[in-house]
Amino acid sequence: MKEKIFSLIEQGKYADVRKEIVNMNIVDIAQLIEELDRQKLLVVFRILPKEIASGVFSYIPNKLQKYIIESITDEEIKNILDELFFDDTVDFLEEMPSNIVKKVLKNTDEKTRKLINQFLNYPEDSAGSIMTIEFVDLKKEMTVKEALEHIKKTGIDKETINTCYVIDNNRILEGVISIRKLILSEESALVEDIMEKDVVYINTHDDQEKIASIFKKYDFLSMPVVDNERRLVGIVTIDDIVDIIDRENTEDFQKMAAMEPSEEEYLNTNAFVLAKHRITWLLVLMVSASLTGNIIRKFEESLQSVVVLASFIPMLMDTGGNAGSQSSTLIIRGLSLGEITLNDVFKVLWKEIQVGCLVALTLSLANFARIHYLEKIDLLVSLVVTITLFFTVLTAKIVGGILPIIAKRLKVDPAIMASPLITTIVDAITLTLYFSTASRLLGI
């Protein structure tokens, strides 16, 4: 299919290209267009029927959108904007430099221009910035027949007709009704009698993470967005929510690996930007880890007399770090999915103490057997290592379990209490434990 179209393009048979392409899914057309060189891309884009062109436009990367807008006429820009859904228009303008925004706004009427500017001003990641205004609104006095006729007349320009919204004359949200309910009801029934009145809605300023969790809870396909007077101003649809869930997860992964979060795809980001996102945390953690080094320096003499002690430092540090990361990861994830709340701090503490004891005991015994019997390490040194390991693992589990909850309570993102920071904290505790146990037991 794709090969065939490429070869038609190569031969310049654009009428045939058009015939083939219009039956494809717009996402596939967008992907195909991306692979063309820029000149051919422009030719192919221009032969697309305008409804398809605008659909394709919303699926190509920002830099190609920019290129196309720069290259086409004002007339063509108007055509695309006419067909583009409002939320896609706003999404695209948010990523464009000001000269492109100007060129686009010049081609819209006064009213749309005002609306676009209003939407561009909503806080990033708020309901206002992700909602669309193309929804079906009904009146409660309508009969089902009238409602369906209204949908038939206006539905063509709407992003979805699957859920319709009932508003009064002041645009106050009064109810929702699904297209399914409308179709399955008697034609003479009143919308008021069959609509759902217990409407779950969101405010323009609500954060996208909160919105995503409401969608998940109720399995919604779309949700109404209202302003402070409860006037319906837009809707958010599930396809945007799916993108948000992925983005929020990526952000968590990045924070948990001690990076500044970024929405850019890895391969599209240049080395300087990547380095910038990574360096701050690495520096902070490097300096904190150096402080751990000071603990060793304090015990330099003990170490010199029993230098074999140094060889267990990596194992103790790594095991402590890993044990702590396991706990912190589970708690961070639980907090972000809403399965663990701030009130669960004592439940978590108690659970981590139990798990910690079980895990610590198993690891210590395994370790003692290995180093004393297998590697023939002196009994007292083996004991020092084993006792330290036990308390290291236990402490790591407790610290890893509790710190994310404390962070959340202090309104800090729990995701930063992940592996790297936990490891650094646990390391300091481990080495202090290790050398104090050593000096007591070995009398050094």
Next chain:
Amino acid sequence: MKEKIFSLIEQGKYADVRKEIVNMNIVDIAQLIEELDRQKLLVVFRILPKEIASGVFSYIPNKLQKYIIESITDEEIKNILDELFFDDTVDFLEEMPSNIVKKVLKNTDEKTRKLINQFLNYPEDSAGSIMTIEFVDLKKEMTVKEALEHIKKTGIDKETINTCYVIDNNRILEGVISIRKLILSEESALVEDIMEKDVVYINTHDDQEKIASIFKKYDFLSMPVVDNERRLVGIVTIDDIVDIIDRENTEDFQKMAAMEPSEEEYLNTNAFVLAKHRITWLLVLMVSASLTGNIIRKFEESLQSVVVLASFIPMLMDTGGNAGSQSSTLIIRGLSLGEITLNDVFKVLWKEIQVGCLVALTLSLANFARIHYLEKIDLLVSLVVTITLFFTVLTAKIVGGILPIIAKRLKVDPAIMASPLITTIVDAITLTLYFSTASRLLGI
């Protein structure tokens, strides 16, 4: 609202409870019921109208489903099963012990029983195990008017009518058409002429991760599932996909923190099970980290003569581990979102070398300034530490960037190449570098 219902329940005014509750969203009813003690839960559940009861049933936790089935009559079980969507029935049975499954199957007719058994046999996480059979099927010879009448007649029992599926007499999938398209078209138009023929479909054995990525790519609300003869056997809906995305992400988080993945919520899992999921990897990593200790033991004499070297071990190990984890996290995430493919290995390598040099240089200079000028560490020792740090960070970036891709190529889940394993590998490299540089530069 909730308080009011609780107090009505307390007073035993169940007629009033019923009146209040039927206007609520089923998800909220489910949440309310969960908070009741078991006896009252049963009373409230029994007064619910049967369509609501089955909806609520699909939203309560497995142990309450089990309790309800154990406590109600066969007649009541039949009523619930009648209204329950097929995929919810299968989901629930998958989690039940065999005596409950038997009790439920006893209350279904021969045909349903066979179908349920067939669905329970689909591999876990396959399209077959998550699809539902309640979809609208149309024939291409129908007019729009006939199609809408057909939907009106049969739609009430379907999970969704938003997308309808066109099949021939052998149930072979021929096209899809949205309810929107049907409503907005002329009544006399033929389904064949307005349906989409370029249908994206999945096979019963396709894995849920693949399915989720197709949903995301095309922004679908539902997708048809076909068997090997391309016969339509079910559909998958977006609400299930959203759950799957969360589950897959949780699984990645757990694997990346060196745990065996588990779908149980943290607070509902007992300490032994939690410990079991964590212990294997901790043991494996503990033993590998011990091997790192052997490197130190090999250089015991050098260490004894310049014991201050030991105090930089934590900083070197932690920084190397962190630098590697950053890279591996980005690559693992990119692989799982499909932004990075196996063919990008050289692009990743080159990018990580660039980023690695930038980051390594910054960290080394900062470190040299700090230890030599601030902490007055001897010049040669400072140089040893700084040179080691540079190469540690660079190696960590390369190892962290490449190992996840190699894992994927070997058909191993890249997520295990995360922080813990990378840290252990990088530690060994770091210490070898450290002591060989030290023995060369310090002549020990």
